[in-house]
Amino acid sequence: MSTVLKVENIEKYYGNKGNLTKAVDNISFQVEKGEYIGIMGASGSGKTTLLNCISTIDTVTSGHIYIGEKDITEMNSKKLSRFRREELGFIFQDFNLLDTLTAFENIALALTILKVPAGEINSRIKVVAERLGITNVLNKYPYEISGGEKQRVASARAIVTNPSLILADEPTGALDSKSSRMLLESFAKLNEEFHATILMVTHDAFTASYCKRILFIKDGKIFNEIIKGKDSRKEFFNKIIEVVTLLGGDNSNVL
Ligand SMILES: Nc1ncnc2c1ncn2[C@@H]1O[C@H](COP(=O)(O)OP(=O)(O)O)[C@@H](O)[C@H]1O
Numbered sequence: 001m002s003t004v005l006k007v008e009n010i011e012k013y014y015g016n017k018g019n020l021t022k023a024v025d026n027i028s029f030q031v032e033k034g035e036y037i038g039i040m041g042a043s044g045s046g047k048t049t050l051l052n053c054i055s056t057i058d059t060v061t062s063g064h065i066y067i068g069e070k071d072i073t074e075m076n077s078k079k080l081s082r083f084r085r086e087e088l089g090f091i092f093q094d095f096n097l098l099d100t101l102t103a104f105e106n107i108a109l110a111l112t113i114l115k116v117p118a119g120e121i122n123s124r125i126k127v128v129a130e131r132l133g134i135t136n137v138l139n140k141y142p143y144e145i146s147g148g149e150k151q152r153v154a155s156a157r158a159i160v161t162n163p164s165l166i167l168a169d170e171p172t173g174a175l176d177s178k179s180s181r182m183l184l185e186s187f188a189k190l191n192e193e194f195h196a197t198i199l200m201v202t203h204d205a206f207t208a209s210y211c212k213r214i215l216f217i218k219d220g221k222i223f224n225e226i227i228k229g230k231d232s233r234k235e236f237f238n239k240i241i242e243v244v245t246l247l248g249g250d251n252s253n254v255l
C-alpha cells in the first residue's frame, strides 16, 4: 500500500498570546491509498481547520503535511495552486458550482484547466456521470437540479481529474436524508470502483457510518479512532454513537 497523506504534528493557532485558540493541537495521522476516512467531532473541535490545512487553503502554525512525496507546508503559492488542481478534489457543503455553466460544463472546467484534450473530456465525463447517476442532468444548469444532484455533479467534478485525494467538508450538510443516502452510496462507489482515496469531515453519525475508519477530534486533538473492519454499516453506526457519547459535550451538536 502507498501512503497518500501523512500529517505530522500539525498545529494551527488563531489569535495572539493573550487570546490564543489552538484550533488544531498536535495532530498526526496517515491515510493509505484507497482508504475512506472520516473525521468527526463536535462543532468547534477543529475539523474544518484541519481539512483546510490539508487542502492547502490554510497554512499550519507548525508541523508538516505530505501528500504523496510532497511536503505541502514547504511549497510556494504558485506551486500550491497547481498542486491543488492536479492532485486534490474538493466537495463542499454548499456545492460550489458555477451558476452560469451547465452541469457538464462545470465538470469539464476541471479538465480544461488541466489541458486535457477536448476529445477526451466527453468520454471521461460520460463514465463518471453514469457511475454517479447524473447523465440526465448534464445539460441542465445548477438552478434546474436538486441539491442531491448538485452534490453528485460536484462529486463528478472532484473525481474526473483522478486526484490522489478527495476532500469533503460536511458534504451531506445541506441535503435531505434521501439525497444524503444517494450521495453516500456514490462516494462508496467512487471509493470501491475508482479506488478513490476520500477524507470526509462530518458531525453526522449516519454519514460517518459509510467510512471505513474514523478519527474523532476533541479540542483540536485526536481523541479516538475506530475501524469498520467486518462490521455492517449498522454495527459501525452503533460504535460511532458510543464514541460520540464518550466524547461527551452536547450530543445534539454532534448528531
Ligand atoms: N479564522 C479563524 N479565526 C479565529 N478563530 C478561528 C478561525 N477559524 C476557526 N477558528 C476557531 O478554531 C476552532 C475550530 O474551528 P473549526 O475548525 O471551524 O471547527 P469545526 O469545523 O470542527 O466546527 C473554533 O474555536 C473556532 O472558533
Ligand SMILES: [Mg+2]
Binding pocket: 047, 048, 049
Ligand atoms: Mg466545520
